[in-house]
Amino acid sequence: MLALELVAQGLVQGSIYALIALGLTLVYGLLRILHVAHAALFTLGAYVGVMVYNATGNLPLAFALAMVVAGLAGVATFRLAYQPILSQPPFVALIASIGLYIAAEETFRVVFGASGLSFATPPLQGQVALFGGIQFKTAELMVMLGTALIIAALGWLQTRTRVGVACQATVSDPQMAESFGISLRKVRDINFFVGSALAGFAGVWVALLNNLVEPTMGSVPSYKALAIIVLGGLGSVRGTLAAALVLGVVEAFGTIYLGKLLDRNAIAFAFLILVLMLRPQGLFATR
């Protein structure tokens, strides 16, 4: 019974991780960049979501704008920060990315204040009772459904549309894809837009779950999402999804049964070390 509740809570947390890590995986698959600044777009999405909702009271609009703003900011990040250094070794982009994240965090602090923002009247706070007496906040249930839906939609787009196939082709062989008339630049833009929009989407959910948006809210996800994509086998979308959900559940149990020994935020890394020792290619890598 309690175990079931912990699994459910783990899946809620895992859904958030999945949304954030997915964008990171897309970028890594395409450009081999460890995009730490991705977490800043998660924070940006959360701020936009809260401000739009407080101004209009329209939650779908808040989600849409958060995703668009985060998506565009992601494209801008790519064009201004990463594109000029693509020919450099990967650590150059990693350092740029870390710097970018720190700068973004401070910018949020200066622009929106250090104490953070909250919804004036937070939506989706009702309770839903499921079978077996498991009780969810409406927002918790919706985040799982929303994540499942958006990921299913992405999967469909990737395999059934021209743009999606072009993206896949670019990931597996950029030169060949280009010679078939696929615009690399366009594919990269789309990738950054979609990945960053997902992070913005996650940001609004976290704002709904906690009713608190702070400048530093991306700092834990920024490194935890890196652990997740490594667990998932770097660049594998399915692996990332599975790793995010597994980590969410492992953390839920770990918080309760290992809490005294190990910080919740250390569990991800202990788990990572363990997996890398036993399965260096990642939990779900096929190669």
Place this chain on the structure above:
Amino acid sequence: MKQLPRRRPLTTLVAALGLSAAVALPAYAEIRIGLNVPLTGFAAVDGKSALEGAKLAVAQANAAGGVHGEKLELVIYDDQAAPKEAVPIATKLVAKDEVVGAVSGSYSGPTRAAAGIFQRAKVPYVVAYAVHPEITLAGDYMFRVASMGEVQGRAGARLVADLGKKKVGLITVKSDFGQALAAGFKEAAPKFGLDIVGEYEYALQDRQFGAVVSTIKAAKPEIIYASGYYFTAGPLVAQLRAAGVTAPIIGQEGYDSEKFIEIAGDAAEGTLVTTSLDRDSESPATKVFLADYRKATGAGADMVAASTYAATRVLIEGLEKSGGKGGEALKSAIAAGTFDTPIGRLSFNDLHEVRKDIQVQVVRDKTFRRHSVISDPVLLAPPGRPAS
């Protein structure tokens, strides 16, 4: 020939940065008192409250004619709640600004770092709300107006008993303060026949408590003693209530901010907080403070503002007794004094830890109101100076 790069812009920038740290540079001051507060960085919210509290105390004293006819000047530095910032600030206050005494309106980290410097210079340092035990152990020029974590923890156990509850769920934030609260609570629990049915810890960065909430719900406590700060307690209390946990929740000073009520929303209603400021106090010191603070800032005072105001008042009243002199005379005046402040009537023990009542506030209609007062000098006795 290649020219060397010009250095001037950089030096100007560095100088400007240095200057911006000193907000108030008096032309020439009769009596100067120092203040370190976090005005930027993660603790800036508390820093703002602390600054307003200290400024109000000084402004009131000056409006009443100063100390023995001499005006007071508050010398303010931003320590960003960082120990590495606090050391040069304390040195500057002592050596350059030549303050007679100083107030810490900051957290434990920077306050600990500054304590040794003030002690060596024999400058009395009154600490508003930093609770780390090491601070007063730095020496006899240190004073603290906040109750230590373990004292507040004991008060929490007493409150549980006063409410007629026995089965307690304990949720502890992994910080020095959280550990000290839990230690105090557990020390006093057997005395009141309390039974701790579940004990969980969380990290300062955590905002989602799903797993802890589910588990505590299964343990079915009659009451929950949860430590934290407004930014963790707000989400925690909201999530406990959203999961259908109806047991009363007891928090502490860290909850004592209007931001807590804003984040937790309706879920905050009924939350009990052991703290130092009683908004419904009949004491003139508190009423004047609350009214003047609202007039000066347009906002309601919180625990941090009241504590920093009280710390500054202690220093000013000490100066009145010492005839405006610092050093030994000021230290003795403070150590021997009793002070009526918005956080109650204060006096200090041999370690210069405060003796005072603990205020219990409850959230009603989105504001903190009086619930009760815990007045038990034996239970709430702060630790004394260890025999050396």
